[in-house]
Amino acid sequence: MEDYAAKMAGKPDAELQRYLDRRAEYREEAVLAALTELERRGHVVPGVAALRPELEAAARVAASAAPPAAPSWARAEEPEEPEAADNGPALYSPGTIAILSVLSYPVGAVLMLLNLLRLRRYGGAALLLALSVVMFSAHLWLLFNLGLNPNVVGLCSNIAAALIYVFVLWPYFIGARTYQARSWLPPLIITFALVLLLMMLAQSMGVPMPGLK
Known part of the structure; x- marks a missing residue:
């Protein structure tokens, strides 16, 4: 599984905020990691009390529905998380x-x-x-x-x-x-x-x- 926490730690604040603003375009785990990193940096995220439980529940559902991971030797290199849809909604x-x-x-x-x-x-x-x-x-x-x-x-x-x-x-x-x-x-x-x-x-x-x- 991709280490989203480590990935978000290296991103600037503006890019982390983009994950929250456009969360419908990203995986729930990535958005949750971006939210956690923003809070770790001391930023106040509006609506976090309702947003975090929603993301955590969606991430659990996605994780339970995911197929078992293949052995490392059988996996191709995982692509980078897409930044966003080309033209947005x-x-x-x-x-x-x-x-x-x-x-x-x-x-x-x-x-x-x-x-x-x-x-x-x-x-x-x-x-x-x-x-x-x-x-x-x-x-x-x-x-x-x-x-x-x-x-x-x-x-x-x-x-x-x-x-x-x-x-x-x-x-x-x-x-x-x-x-x-x-x-x-x-x-x-x-x-x-x-x-x-x-x-x-x-x-x-x-x-x-x-x-x-």
């Missing part, structure tokens, strides 16, 4: 999320949610859902209680959401990583359909919509 880019959020922040929320779920950032996904509920409630409260212009309220909500998605949630839960940019065309079509649906819903709830009698 397929994600919607920050630019796509920002542009579509300015058009309709619920669409930006859906794209960010898909990114977080793909990367198994479940804490970020839960935070995003809670934030979306708060923003939608605040949006309706401003319209019904203050009588503000719905265009102004909608634009401000969209811009605020875009800034939060790109400059808060993305850096904290996704960070700097290699990824494949997913196509923006399907979400754009969904955006226009959703905007139309929200306009019809708002009209049915009595929210004043410019140009609609």
Whole structure:
């Protein structure tokens, strides 16, 4: 079995952090060794209380499912642990999320949610859902209680959401990583359909919509 602890001891901090950020692309034993080495160096790893048991359980399952090792004389030289997939996971880019959020922040929320779920950032996904509920409630409260212009309220909500998605949630839960940019065309079509649906819903709830009698 490969000595991951010794291997991680010779890697810089940034590379060890990459094992944690992109752990879906590595063996659980390698990620666990990277986590242990970061802690040994005095680094504080967010969410370690939940992450370590998860990695240890996955490593035990992988070890129990592994076939018996062949004798050393019968084994070919083991390849190096792959650094990562060539292009990384397929994600919607920050630019796509920002542009579509300015058009309709619920669409930006859906794209960010898909990114977080793909990367198994479940804490970020839960935070995003809670934030979306708060923003939608605040949006309706401003319209019904203050009588503000719905265009102004909608634009401000969209811009605020875009800034939060790109400059808060993305850096904290996704960070700097290699990824494949997913196509923006399907979400754009969904955006226009959703905007139309929200306009019809708002009209049915009595929210004043410019140009609609």
